Amino acid sequence: MREINYRTAVREAMVEEMMRDERVCLMGEEVGHYQGAYKVTEGMLEKFGERRVVDTPIAEFGFAGVGIGAAMVGLRPIVEFMTWNFSAVAFDQILNNAAKLYQMSGGQYRVPVVFRGPNGAARQVAAQHSHSMDPFYVNIPGLHVCAPSTPRDAKGLLKTAIRDDNPVIFLEGETLYAVKGEVPDEGVEELIPFGQARIAQEGTDVTLVAWGRPYHTAMQAAESLAKEGISCEVIDPRTLRPLDHRTVVESVKKTNRCVIVHEHWEHGGTGAQLVDLVQREAFDYLDAPVLRVHNQDVSMPYAVNLENTVLPTVERVVDAVKKTLYVAS
Amino acid sequence: MEDSLLLKKDELLTLYKKMFLIRRFEEEAARAYAQGKIGGFLHLYIGQEAVAMGAIACMRPDDYFVTTYRDHGVALGRGMTARACMAELFGKVTGCSKGFGGSMHMFDRPNNFLGGHGIVGAHVSLAAGPAFKAKYMGEDRITMCFFGDGATNIGGFHEGISLAALWKLPIIFVCENNQYSMGTPISRTAAQPEFWKKAEGYNIPGFRIDGHDVREVAEKFKEPIARARRGEGPTFIEVVTYRYRGHSMSDPGKYRTAAEVEERKKQDPVRIARDALLEMKVKEEELAKIDALVEEEVADAVKFADESDPPDEALMHSLTLAKTGEDPYA
Ligand SMILES: Cc1ncc(C[n+]2csc(CCOP(=O)(O)OP(=O)(O)O)c2C)c(N)n1
Ligand SMILES: [Mg+2]
Numbered sequence: 001m002r003e004i005n006y007r008t009a010v011r012e013a014m015v016e017e018m019m020r021d022e023r024v025c026l027m028g029e030e031v032g033h034y035q036g037a038y039k040v041t042e043g044m045l046e047k048f049g050e051r052r053v054v055d056t057p058i059a060e061f062g063f064a065g066v067g068i069g070a071a072m073v074g075l076r077p078i079v080e081f082m083t084w085n086f087s088a089v090a091f092d093q094i095l096n097n098a099a100k101l102y103q104m105s106g107g108q109y110r111v112p113v114v115f116r117g118p119n120g121a122a123r124q125v126a127a128q129h130s131h132s133m134d135p136f137y138v139n140i141p142g143l144h145v146c147a148p149s150t151p152r153d154a155k156g157l158l159k160t161a162i163r164d165d166n167p168v169i170f171l172e173g174e175t176l177y178a179v180k181g182e183v184p185d186e187g188v189e190e191l192i193p194f195g196q197a198r199i200a201q202e203g204t205d206v207t208l209v210a211w212g213r214p215y216h217t218a219m220q221a222a223e224s225l226a227k228e229g230i231s232c233e234v235i236d237p238r239t240l241r242p243l244d245h246r247t248v249v250e251s252v253k254k255t256n257r258c259v260i261v262h263e264h265w266e267h268g269g270t271g272a273q274l275v276d277l278v279q280r281e282a283f284d285y286l287d288a289p290v291l292r293v294h295n296q297d298v299s300m301p302y303a304v305n306l307e308n309t310v311l312p313t314v315e316r317v318v319d320a321v322k323k324t325l326y327v328a329s
Numbered sequence: 330m331e332d333s334l335l336l337k338k339d340e341l342l343t344l345y346k347k348m349f350l351i352r353r354f355e356e357e358a359a360r361a362y363a364q365g366k367i368g369g370f371l372h373l374y375i376g377q378e379a380v381a382m383g384a385i386a387c388m389r390p391d392d393y394f395v396t397t398y399r400d401h402g403v404a405l406g407r408g409m410t411a412r413a414c415m416a417e418l419f420g421k422v423t424g425c426s427k428g429f430g431g432s433m434h435m436f437d438r439p440n441n442f443l444g445g446h447g448i449v450g451a452h453v454s455l456a457a458g459p460a461f462k463a464k465y466m467g468e469d470r471i472t473m474c475f476f477g478d479g480a481t482n483i484g485g486f487h488e489g490i491s492l493a494a495l496w497k498l499p500i501i502f503v504c505e506n507n508q509y510s511m512g513t514p515i516s517r518t519a520a521q522p523e524f525w526k527k528a529e530g531y532n533i534p535g536f537r538i539d540g541h542d543v544r545e546v547a548e549k550f551k552e553p554i555a556r557a558r559r560g561e562g563p564t565f566i567e568v569v570t571y572r573y574r575g576h577s578m579s580d581p582g583k584y585r586t587a588a589e590v591e592e593r594k595k596q597d598p599v600r601i602a603r604d605a606l607l608e609m610k611v612k613e614e615e616l617a618k619i620d621a622l623v624e625e626e627v628a629d630a631v632k633f634a635d636e637s638d639p640p641d642e643a644l645m646h647s648l649t650l651a652k653t654g655e656d657p658y659a
Contacts, residue, residue, distance in 0.1 A: 057495065061454055061484055061488050062457070062491065062492045063454075063488075065453075065485065066454065066457045069454075069460075070458040070461045070465070072443055072458065073458070073459045075461075075462045096451065097448075101444070102649075103429050103649060104430045104434040104436070104445075105430065105438070106424070106428070106436065107647075108437075108658055109438060109443065110656060141649050163653065165652070
């Protein structure tokens with residue numbers, strides 16, 4: 001094992017897959033000459049050239065379409081959205097083409113394309129640039145949705161995503177890019193399968209589920225709760241579609257309590273889906289209602305004091321856990 | 330027009346047969362629709378047959394084709410069997426898309442036909458994809474992309490052409506200007522009714538042609554296709570045409586007069602091709618023989634579609650996600 005940051009992990013996955021398979025190419029805004037808006041693709045143009053690392057104009061709908069159409073006939077494009085916020089203008093391509101062509105063509109055309117980029121709030125970029133887009137995409141059959149929280153998962157899942165024959169939504173995080181973690185040594189290949197949650201920390205009192213940035217919030221909350229003698233089992237689903245709810249259900253059968261932490265709004269999405277699955281499959285085991293800590297139901301304000309109240313915080317997670325244990329905060 | 334300048338007799342015979350097949354196929358589809366055997370939308374291509382066949386006449390089998398929901402003509406023209414096409418309309422598992430696409434979503438991978446797209450303009454961006462792939466892999470295959478006059482107003486149209494022009498992709502953008510988008514005439518949708526002029530804005534060649542004579546369409550498509558194959562980039566072709574039927578089966582067509590439609594029918598592309606063949610001294614009996622074969626093919630397709638089974642639920646669930654690495658079409 002060696003330690004690298006999340007940004008490097010994402011890049012390593014792309015570089016390794018592009019070296020392995022000529023059909024893999026990368027396109028997006030500023031991915032080449034500029035070296036990536038968040039430096040994720042740094043050095044890739046120099047390594048692979050303009051044929052395979054393609055700078056696009058600002059045309060998300062258009063280049064998402066190009067990626068899908070190229071995938072139909074055998075390429076395996078990685079399409080970078082500068083941030084997932086801008087995927088909204090390409091939403092129709094993903095919903096109506098990427099996710100549907102395999103089925104609508106009766107299985108004749110596959111769409112092995114990966115859409116990737118940073119998801120969720122960064123810092124003080126206000127309402128239009130702070131979306132967690134996962135609830136929109138997890139709703140769509142025909143897609144895989146990955147939301148890795150650690151460098152190791154980012155690398156292993158992205159490699160799997162590139163090799164998958166279906167369209168993959170790959171959600172990174174601007175605030176995650178600098179996060180460090182262990183990954184397998186160079187030359188040791190790790191492909192992380194979709195639909196397998198990771199138990200980040202075992203515990204006995206409450207099950208905490210989180211992915212993306214809130215995963216780190218949940219881990220901090222667990223650490224702080226441990227000091228008060230409360231033991232949390234922390235589960236990172238890693239992929240939201242397919243969603244490994246069984247690992248969560250099994251954990252809840254042991255802890256009898258569950259708190260889900262997520263960055264998207266309350267209405268719908270993976271958080272709500274997990275609540276539904278847990279109550280259906282572990283109803284008799286629950287000692288408290290399943291609680292969620294999530295973004296407040298407002299557009300993201302610019303003012304930092306308010307932004308901090310909108311996003312899930314360690315304090316809110318700690319409070320929610322205590323509520324499920326019926327202990328005073 | 331002279332034989333020497335344009336298509337040879339055999340070529341025109343082949344095109345005529347296909348155009349007559351499209352015509353008769355769709356007339357029977359309309360009948361089946363009225364009988365409730367076909368559901369949903371059914372957008373007929375009747376009146377526009379020469380556009381698809383003129384383009385297809387200049388294409389190689391390994392070239393790609395992407396079009397709109399008005400897709401039966403292209404599907405049959407590119408080589409889909411009448412059986413697979415009709416069975417798809419009937420929602421049967423023997424259809425080209427196994428009954429999952431229907432009228433608007435015909436696909437035929439062996440014939441490099443990439444659909445059959447229902448969102449106006451979105452496929453113009455998608456179509457730049459196969460062209461991107463051809464260039465990336467160093468292949469000299471071209472992509473043919475059809476869309477309507479109405480599609481020129483939406484972003485997907487613009488972004489697709491803009492990217493293809495920038496990257497000099499081997500693709501032909503064809504605006505089938507049939508004068509209407511649904512019930513709205515171009516006078517109320519387009520500030521610039523000469524759509525071909527948009528090419529200038531993308532710095533690619535563009536021109537306008539009439540779409541009722543398949544010989545002329547074929548002639549005008551040759552050079553743009555050769556140009557794309559040479560790696561010199563896209564061309565924008567506006568083809569002026571007319572649909573004789575409503576936008577779809579549910580359209581009574583109250584936005585245009587019967588006189589207007591009758592006037593346009595004087596330039597029926599199927600009849601023009603037939604007359605041209607007679608002028609080329611093809612015997613009436615020979616044409617009658619071809620016509621009879623087409624009638625047989627269409628009747629057989631209807632019977633086949635009728636007798637086929639619908640898809641089952643297990644197939645439905647297996648078609649949501651592909652099993653990686655197990656592509657039976659590869
Ligand atoms: C984005 C989108 N908006 C609206 C529709 C509904 N619609 C389907 S066809 C059509 C008219 C398109 O006209 P045109 O592009 O001229 O093609 P034509 O039908 O004449 O071949 C409309 C409005 C749609 N399918 N997609
Ligand atoms: Mg039209």
